[in-house]
Amino acid sequence: MADKRNHDERLERLMNQLADSVLRLSDEAILAETREVGADLEQEAERTRLVLRQASKALDNVNKRLSNLGHAINSNDWRRGQQGYHNNCLNCGSSVSFTTATSEMQGEALDGLCLESDQYTIRRREASRK
């Protein structure tokens, strides 16, 4: 077991140093290295940007869907599970989850409007209609 830990530490050390060496590379060196492997820096970069945008979009989609249904969630309350992230509506308690790989959403919160939203407050819009 001690051998395995030692072996893991050595590999981790190697990988940390290699990964850090990437961060220390100058822009010119990155460009040269990318060309050397026959890749196009701009294309590669935009593909990576797309990955980041997609992650942002995944969360956006869940939040918009919940907002459309009147559910309120605390964005700090997302919990990481085996299959993705889980949260509960602060008003009605119904659950929602989404997977990071496919951005697929699930949960009872998506079944319909939040029945508890605005239970205790009277909105100006409605009050002014009376």
Added chain:
Amino acid sequence: MYRDCAPFNVVLIDYCVPPSSGVEIDHCAPLQTHGTALAMAIREINPSQGMIIAALDYRNAGEVERPRELMHIPLLIDIGNFQLRSLLEKIEVDRAIEALTSSELRRLQQFADLRVWWLGRTARGKTGEDLLHEALLRTLIGAEDTQKGRHWNKDVDFVMHLTGAMRSISSCWKRQFEAAVQRKETEAYLIPALPIHDAEGQEHSPLDNVASGHITSGGLWGTDAAADERLIEKDEEDRVLTIFKDDPEAAQVLQGLLDGLKKNETMPRYGLGEKQYAAAVKRIRVKLLGRKNGGSRGEKHGR
């Protein structure tokens, strides 16, 4: 006023804004249009302006009518549920993504690929892109700890923040895998694992030498406990060194890195100059990433 006072990080617009100062809002109007008209005007001036529309008089975003061009703008429905903070943070993160240069993006991708390479089979088939995706998601969720999310402290460079997140997430994946192995979960033994290379450089599956394994009806790899241990403890260090058996300088630098030596310790030990050392590190990186990517990284993702 927007034109005179810009730039703004974010503009918060009241959906029920009155048409001009001194005029009261008609809450009974079937459709509120002044807020959206203002948003449209700002969009005309600066299409990338971060905006939030506050529609606090509504129960849910579905009730808030707005033109198609403004559908991407986030709505603030409830001021009391941390919604504003998370919307503001999201705008900041989205802006940081767009501001990343090509070199920074490439560094992020290579960093991610190297971390996943380190994970080997403990990555359970995840790729560098998955790691990057996860790091960004946790940044947006922005909670206090690594289990839930990673708040972005704006004093830290965005690239450094994401690399820090990837470091901790990949370590977490490895721990989870090891915990699953301890619990003897079958899922931990799913087939995809990095190929190993023998002395002749031939690729083999790490499962080739596991005598007692079998594929279950569900496509899972079932083994006895002793075989499991042999599989997990397969010597990856030898695998890495084998890749560079024909490149003595790279093998020496690799040995130095594995031993935790700094550059100025490795160079005199093996009689390497500064340029030789840098070139060897580059060859190691390129070769390891090249093997990991197999030249077809994009094909692995349906995203």
